[in-house]
Amino acid sequence: MHTEEIIDLENRHGSGLYPQQPLVLVRGEGARVWDSEGREYIDCSAAHGVANLGHAHPAVVQAVKDQVERLIISPNSFYNDQRARLLAELARIAPAGLQRAFLCNSGAEAVEAALKFARLSTGRPKIVSAMRGFHGRTFGALSVTWRKEYRRPFEPLVPGVEFIPYNRADRVDQALDDETAAVILEVVQGEGGVIPGDGEYLRAVQELCCQRGVLFIVDEVQTGFGRTGKMFALEHHDLRPDLLCVAKAMAGGLPMGAVIMGPRVGELPKKVHGSTFGGNPLVCAAALATIRTIEEERLAERAAAVGERFLAGLRAIRSPEVREVRGLGLMLGMQLKSNSARYLAALADRGVLALGAGATVIRFLPPLVISEEDVETVIGHVNEVLPRDT
Numbered sequence: 001m002h003t004e005e006i007i008d009l010e011n012r013h014g015s016g017l018y019p020q021q022p023l024v025l026v027r028g029e030g031a032r033v034w035d036s037e038g039r040e041y042i043d044c045s046a047a048h049g050v051a052n053l054g055h056a057h058p059a060v061v062q063a064v065k066d067q068v069e070r071l072i073i074s075p076n077s078f079y080n081d082q083r084a085r086l087l088a089e090l091a092r093i094a095p096a097g098l099q100r101a102f103l104c105n106s107g108a109e110a111v112e113a114a115l116k117f118a119r120l121s122t123g124r125p126k127i128v129s130a131m132r133g134f135h136g137r138t139f140g141a142l143s144v145t146w147r148k149e150y151r152r153p154f155e156p157l158v159p160g161v162e163f164i165p166y167n168r169a170d171r172v173d174q175a176l177d178d179e180t181a182a183v184i185l186e187v188v189q190g191e192g193g194v195i196p197g198d199g200e201y202l203r204a205v206q207e208l209c210c211q212r213g214v215l216f217i218v219d220e221v222q223t224g225f226g227r228t229g230k231m232f233a234l235e236h237h238d239l240r241p242d243l244l245c246v247a248k249a250m251a252g253g254l255p256m257g258a259v260i261m262g263p264r265v266g267e268l269p270k271k272v273h274g275s276t277f278g279g280n281p282l283v284c285a286a287a288l289a290t291i292r293t294i295e296e297e298r299l300a301e302r303a304a305a306v307g308e309r310f311l312a313g314l315r316a317i318r319s320p321e322v323r324e325v326r327g328l329g330l331m332l333g334m335q336l337k338s339n340s341a342r343y344l345a346a347l348a349d350r351g352v353l354a355l356g357a358g359a360t361v362i363r364f365l366p367p368l369v370i371s372e373e374d375v376e377t378v379i380g381h382v383n384e385v386l387p388r389d390t
């Protein structure tokens with residue numbers, strides 16, 4: 001198929017929901033992807049923070065090949081070797097005490113489950129979330145997501161949600177009452193513009209939750225699996241949530257999510273929640289390979305080191321367009337004074353794929369295997385597409 005034909009088919013028969021760049025991506029390897037015309041790109045999007053291991057990592061490819069021939073699907077009404085091993089691995093890498101997990105297929109599903117489990121476990125209805133927080137697009141997840149453009153067309157949403165300012169410890173106390181089931185927060189707000197959480201704030205929220213019988217949900221769908229320089233971003237601040245939501249990079253590119261739970265989440269009655277595809281052997285095998293590779297290749301440490309260099313390089317750029325550069329590990333945001341769309345297009349023209357985060361932030365979420373040379377190249381291109389100081 002020709003490039004134009006592919007674009008035309010998607011335009012005519014797709015949902016029309018996604019703003020799309022006129023590029024057809026057909027292949028990937030490591031931190032590089034190729035389009036249908038054979039052009040090569042440095043991928044600083046990693047498919048929205050999914051491809052932490054890089055594209056086509058041999059460990060994931062092999063694990064999927066092996067498992068696909070053995071058993072693709074097996075329901076949760078039977079036990080399975082891959083699922084058992086993955087559950088044990090999640091319990092090992094999660095903070096101490098988080099020993100059980102519910103397996104699902106996406107970030108929104110993980111958040112949806114965490115909200116349900118919090119209500120179930122506390123018998124309380126209300127949820128507190130943060131301004132600029134993003135937790136997904138299904139009704140429950142959308143109800144705790146901040147952006148009104150996403151929320152308004154679908155109201156009425158799930159009732160009982162209150163939003164508080166992020167990183168303001170003084171505003172948490174008054175938001176919690178006897179009706180509050182949970183507080184849900186990201187450790188670094190991703191879609192909201194790459195806003196790192198303050199450790200003191202996050203620990204204060206956790207402490208208050210503990211005192212008031214409220215469950216603390218941490219959404220690490222974007223920050224998990226090495227992205228910020230630790231296996232989980234909560235390790236930067238020594239957090240121990242009651243419910244930990246993960247997804248995106250978890251299964252090396254295959255769709256998967258999970259809620260990992262601590263002891264304050266009570267016993268869940270049989271059949272109150274579930275998922276047909278959740279925890280299928282194929283994605284469990286991919287997730288096992290992903291976790292093993294992150295540890296063997298020390299990708300979290302790599303994200304910390306390369307991220308520091310990347311952040312410093314972006315901060316050294318002198319342009320009147322740049323307001324602030326911030327981030328943690330290889331989750332970086334460049335806050336501009338105006339819309340980022342034209343700069344994203346200019347970067348793509350130069351062979352660099354990056355993401356937006358809100359209207360005015362350029363977000364870099366490269367695979368954690370990105371080379372230092374590629375990082376230097378990206379910094380050079382960013383420098384060239386932004387207007388100069390006069």
Ligand SMILES: *Cc1c(COP(=O)(O)O)cnc(C)c1O
Pocket residue numbers: 105106107108109111134135136137186190191219220221222247248
């Ligand atoms: C991407 C994201 C989600 C939603 O994940 P999907 O797999 O797209 O449903 C939820 N929370 C955070 C923090 C995310 O970045």
